[in-house]
Amino acid sequence: MATDRLSMIFAALADPTRRAILARLAEGEATVSELAEPFSISLPAISRHLKVLEEAGLITRRRSAQWRSSSLNAGPLREVMGWMEHYREFWDANFDRLDAHLRRIQAEAPTRQPGEPSRAKTTDPQSKPRKRAER
Numbered sequence: 309m310a311t312d313r314l315s316m317i318f319a320a321l322a323d324p325t326r327r328a329i330l331a332r333l334a335e336g337e338a339t340v341s342e343l344a345e346p347f348s349i350s351l352p353a354i355s356r357h358l359k360v361l362e363e364a365g366l367i368t369r370r371r372s373a374q375w376r377s378s379s380l381n382a383g384p385l386r387e388v389m390g391w392m393e394h395y396r397e398f399w400d401a402n403f404d405r406l407d408a409h410l411r412r413i414q415a416e417a418p419t420r421q422p423g424e425p426s427r428a429k430t431t432d433p434q435s436k437p438r439k440r441a442e443r
Contacts, residue, residue: 313365314391317384320364325349326357333367333380340376 320326329343344354358378361367365384370377 313384314387316364317366317388320360320366321388323357323360326361329354329357329361330366330380333378337377337379340378343378 325347328346332338332343340351340354340358344351347354358367358369362369366381367378368381
């Protein structure tokens with residue numbers, strides 16, 4: 309099991325059911341039965357998902373009489389966004405270089421007029437000569 313905080317957050321976010329639970333909690337606090345409504349899984353299974361989310365710090369759970377409600381804790385999501393920001397900057401720079409390279413290639417490519425046949429070699433397999441079967 310992942311022990312560092314970021315790994316625990318990513319492990320919790322890896323499951324689509326837990327992501328759906330977080331999306332629901334983004335709308336406001338909810339009980340276990342309210343969270344279980346859209347899923348075809350048992351209440352104990354939802355509770356296990358909630359435990360994983362709570363251990364990752366993504367939700368806060370509290371008990372009020374017989375009801376136990378959960379609410380979203382956005383702090384860990386901010387941590388993930390901060391970590392990802394570094395990589396976004398890296399990829400943005402790479403995509404910018406790729407975009408510039410593609411624009412350069414397009415600018416250097418010879419243009420052809422509409423209706424003018426392409427100068428590219430055909431890769432149609434039917435246009436290649438066929439070998440005769442040996443007898």
